[in-house]
Amino acid sequence: MEFVVISLLNGISYGLLLFMLASGLTLIFSMMGVLNFAHASFYMIGAYVAYQISTWLDELLPGTGYWIALVVAPLVVGAIGAVVERYGLRRVHRWGHVPELLFTFGLSFIVVELVQIIWGRAAVPYQVPPALGGSLFIVYSTHFPAYRGFMMLVAALMLFAIWLMLTRTRIGLVIQAALTHPETVEALGHNVPRVFMLTFGGGTALAGLAGVIGGNAYVTEPSMAALVGSIIFVVVVVGGMGSLGGAFIASLLIGLMQTFAIGIDWTTLSLLRSIGLQAGPDTPLYSLWSLKLSQVAPVLPYLLLVLILIFRPKGLMGTREN
Secondary structure, rough: OOHHHHHHHHHHHHHHHHHHHHHHHHHHHHHOOOOOOOOOOOHHHHHHHHHHHHHHHHHOOOOOHHHHHHHHHHHHHHHHHHHHHHHHHHHHHHHOOHHHHHHHHHHHHHHHHHHHHHHHHOOOOOOOHHHHHOOOEEEEEEEEHHHHHHHHHHHHHHHHHHHHHHHHHHHHHHHHHHHHOHHHHHHOOHHEEEEEEHHHHHHHHHHHHHHHHHHHHHOOOOOOOOOOOHHHHHHHHHHHOOOOHHHHHHHHHHHHHHHHHOOOOEHHHHHHHHHOOOOOEEEEEEEEHHHEEEOOHHHHHHHHHHHHHHOOOOOOOOOOOO
């Protein structure tokens, strides 16, 4: 029972971190139709900027660096994203989606090289703030970290804020209308290119926020964007392209699936033996059957992606075919 409860909590916290990343990508795609391949790079920038701000400010005002970085770093990343849209993405938008994909794909490599030039190739010591370094509560004999609870709280607040903005504010209505009826929105006096720039900047700011939260919970290094980038696209496709609700469900599903799989030592061989079938080393595919579920856990999200594309191409809650 302890394993189930702890895995459930860890899976939800990891899934919510995935949602923090996927929400920005989903927002950009649903409002602009742009699939941003460099989205995970903005996540990495957020982590490094937060590390640098924390390092500088903790020397002046110990204990305050992280909390200031939590606010400032997403704004910095959002500003960078707005500049990228205004002076880069907007210029290639007229040529269609393929140039947009190639532009963001190339941008992701540029960001990695710049990060390595500035901060080096090794991981940086971006630490959890001392105020959140203890345990939040104890489940049986296991301490649940306070920082994971903080991650879950921030992700929940972010989800509520996005929903509130898109459904209950004038800004959200303008953003949604600008995608489907840009001429009408412009005739009403709104600057549609500026709306798209702010949308792209807002989406990258969400990725930066995820970097601030996840960078010290895991590892802040130049390969961190590559490690989560592919998973984020799995989340977006499984949930349904452009669906925030689908991204939320898919994030939790993949987070729980991977967390439980990592802690389970079941093998196909053990299941065969449990039903009375025997397989020895000379049996064909013996090495494949002896693989533990924990060993194939990284592959499970991609297996889910393939199944979704086969049986439900529009995703769990999507409205368009992928």
